[in-house]
Amino acid sequence: MFSESDRARVRASLLDRAEGDARIVAAAITGSAALDAEDRWSDVDLAFGVAASADRDEVIADWTRTLEREFRTVHHWDLPSMESLFRVFLLPDGLEVDISFTPETAFGAYTPRFKLVFGSSRELPTPGRRPGRELVGYAWHHALHAHASIARGESWQAVQLISILRGNVFALACTRLGLPAAVWKGFDALPPELRERLEPSLVASLAAAELRRALSICTEALLDEIARDDPRLASALASPLGVCIV
Numbered sequence: 001m002f003s004e005s006d007r008a009r010v011r012a013s014l015l016d017r018a019e020g021d022a023r024i025v026a027a028a029i030t031g032s033a034a035l036d037a038e039d040r041w042s043d044v045d046l047a048f049g050v051a052a053s054a055d056r057d058e059v060i061a062d063w064t065r066t067l068e069r070e071f072r073t074v075h076h077w078d079l080p081s082m083e084s085l086f087r088v089f090l091l092p093d094g095l096e097v098d099i100s101f102t103p104e105t106a107f108g109a110y111t112p113r114f115k116l117v118f119g120s121s122r123e124l125p126t127p128g129r130r131p132g133r134e135l136v137g138y139a140w141h142h143a144l145h146a147h148a149s150i151a152r153g154e155s156w157q158a159v160q161l162i163s164i165l166r167g168n169v170f171a172l173a174c175t176r177l178g179l180p181a182a183v184w185k186g187f188d189a190l191p192p193e194l195r196e197r198l199e200p201s202l203v204a205s206l207a208a209a210e211l212r213r214a215l216s217i218c219t220e221a222l223l224d225e226i227a228r229d230d231p232r233l234a235s236a237l238a239s240p241l242g243v244c245i246v
Contacts, residue, residue, distance in 0.1 A: 002095040011044045023054035026119025034115040043096040049107030139168035155206040165218045172225045219244040
C-alpha cells in the first residue's frame, strides 16, 4: 500500500514533468489536496491545460507511456467530462492517479477543489443545479425492475437494483442540498435523519419477503424526496410505484 510520502513524491514528479512539457500550458492540483484536506487514502488528482497548438490525443498518449514507464501503471481508463478527458491510472502500490487533460481555452475551476500550480486558468461559470429528471427516471425504473426481479425469483438482480435505487435517493438529496453526488462523495454529509431512514433498507438476505421490505423502504423514501421538489410528480408516480410498497 502506498504511503503519504509516496503520494507526495508521485505528485511532485508529475508536476515537474508537466512544467517541462511545452504542450502543457497550465496545471492545477484538484481534489482533496486542493483544500488541504487529504487523508491517508486520498488519490493524486491533477488537471492539465493543453496548448491549443497541441494534439490532445497525442499528449495523452505520451503521458500514458510516461506513467507506464516511470511508475509501472497496471491499468488505466477514461472518463470524459464536458471539454476534459480524465485518464485514471492505477499504480502497483494501489495509488490512483487522476489526470484531466483540458484545452487551454476551457481550463479553469468549476469547484473550489482547484489550486493552480502554474500557468493561468479561466473564470468558468459555476454549474447550475443538476436537473433531476434523468435521475428520477433511473430511480423509478430501478424500483419497478426490482419488483419484477423479486417476482421472477431473480434475487441477486433485485439486490443490485435495490442498492442502486438507494443510491439514487441519496443522489437526489445531494442535488437538492448542493452536495456532491458523483461517486457518492456527498452521501455521508447528508442529514442524519435521511441516512438513518435508509439504513434499514440494507438487504439482510435473499428471501423474497426481505427484498420486498428493503424495496418498500427505498421506494417510500424516493417518493418523499421527489415531493420536496415536485409534489405533483411524486403524486403521479405514487400510483405506478405502489406495487413496490408493502
